[in-house]
Amino acid sequence: MNEQQGSSGPVRHHVPDYRYHTLVVTVENKSGVLARLAALFSRRGFNIESLAVAPTDDERFSRVTVVVDLESAPLEQIIKQLDKLINVVNIRELHPGHAVERELMIVTVAAGPDRRDELVEHLDRAGGKVLSVGADAMMLSLVGPPGRIDEFEELLGHFGIIELQRTGRVALANLDEDD
């Protein structure tokens, strides 16, 4: 899920990393909690670059990976306001470069028989998979760091993107990092 507020035009592509910071927020797995997070971001004018939510191994909790735009608010204030939400149990900051970040893209690309080989070559190099082949199009998937997905998405633009869906990033701290 991608969510963006209060700015114009796509910001997802080719943005310098320092503007963004990843927070891993553990929340109680209760109805309405995501709405509270979203409302907080909206009310305080914090911009979200990406948001991914899923249950954890403990069914009482969910984990939210949220990429915040630090141009809209200082990180400290975002964390402190999040921490005030009663349903937020824990917030972990993942410093850029100290975390493994992954995103999944599924995309349908215009590619007739004459261009399939070329497309598959690019896909192999990027480490993606062919999910399905149609008469004039192919459906592909790619998992990787958000930057590599951006690059591949741009490359696919030369073929013609029919439909595209990205998950928003999930992240874990590098092994052997403190904290």
Place this chain on the structure above:
Amino acid sequence: MKMDGGQALIRALELEGVDVMFGLPGGAILPVYDPIIDSSIRHVLVRHEQGAGHMAEGYAHATGRPGVAMVTSGPGATNIVTPLCDAHLDSVPMVVVTGQVPYAAIGTDAFQECDTTGITQSVTKHNFLVSKAQDIPRTIKEAFHIATTGRPGPVLVDIPKDIVDPDNPRSALEWTDDVEMDLPGYNPRTEVDSAAVAEAADLIRAAERPVLYVGGGILKARAAEALRELAELTGIHVVTTLMARGAFPDSHDLCLGMPGMHGNFTAVTAMQESDLLIALGARFDDRVTGRLDGFAQGARIIHVDIDAAELGKVRRPDVAILGDCRVAIEALVSDLTSGGVGGADRDAWRSRVSGWQERFPLSYEQAGAGDELKPQMVIERLRDATPDDTIVASGVGQHQMWASQYWSFEHPYTWINSGGLGTMGFSIPAAIGAKAGCPDKMVWAVDGDGCFQMTAQELVTATVEKIPIKVALLNNSYLGMVRQWQEMFYDERYSEVFLSKDVPDYKGWAESMGCVAMRVDSPEEVDAAIAKANEVDDRPVVIDFRVTATENVYPMVPAGASNSELVVPPSQQDQRR
């Protein structure tokens, strides 16, 4: 023990020590009103749900205990949104119970259904939608815990009808006395970091121009006595913000009064010229700081707050102390007692401060013979004719500023107002709530005519429920504060601010609501009217003070200006260069 949800809800409120609640029944909350008949809790039936919310706030302000209100779903819930927001901004502990349509009907646009938890999410500290009767006791316990601990605030509990309706099997539950709270994400911190305290104490020792900048958090932390000890130990002057009036006695030598947009010259200027601001439970509100980049530029900042998000939100502190204000002040006092208060030379500073006090006292032009009544004079006479532990509840506007300026607050919890949200109509219901919580104290509402017309119907509540508050209505026939801004900043182009001199007939209106009512037109009548009002103890009193319409509140920092650009009253303007 077998119970139904409605009985369990009332039982849970009783266990929290609730002695009075304010509310108005309706369809969805009806089943909960039945067990109220058999409860020890006093229920005050209001005339509008907004009144219930402000009464709960007034009760909480005056007693320190959480205020409780109960209303029905839909319009009942939306009518109490304003008090929730008011309590949220002023950190008032309050628990509001709202009825909701049956759980299975939620989302179907049923009669009197609204998304109460969605609507109130951003104006509460937290809210709950209870889905099962068995969860009611635990949720009520959690609601009171959240409302009263950490930074206090309003908590709303939304109760679907089916889980409290004894005719519905979903309302059955097994009551147990020892329910455990389940709040894994809520751990308010009260203890303070001793290293930060030591650092703060060193700054205090070295400061030559320190000021204690005291906010409403002092009152929430029950820290007025500790504050006095700190001020007297160090000899540091104190300013009390609008939310902290009464936290330090106005008559004390070290008290400089209220800072901010309509603060007095010395309080505002001392902060501007300070080299160390010790902010205690204050949040650097724009009405206090004026233009931020022009605020107290030479001051280092010690900021004590129980809400981590306030530390550094507006102004970056040099020393941040997270925790309870009373605990922090006591730690500071202990450090400064054992380590000494330091030898900084503050003589020059003290003489500057007293120089400002002499040259720029609060002042207004007295009425001459035959002139109209001055609102400030009414406040002064009321102040002098009432016990010094009188509780004053104010509305919002010019009268609020005059009450804060010209009253002399000697005790904590004697001043109740809507600071953050600025809710017109606050005073009458807040005064009723305060009086319900403190029946032995005299409670005066200081109100304006614009405010009065917003919530006056609660005087019916006061009469019927025998809650004898007194109302000093400063009637200038205008939305006075807006009129003042139009005079000063809109070239005297008055747009939609004139109400009416004679409509409504306030005396007749108040009498029709069961009050003793008087009308005062001239300065000579003021004292007698107040004396008569003070003798009435069995019903509310309203005095319609017909005051001059053109009086302005001074001093004033124009919106967007720096505090150094404070405008003093015309009589003092020659002294400013």
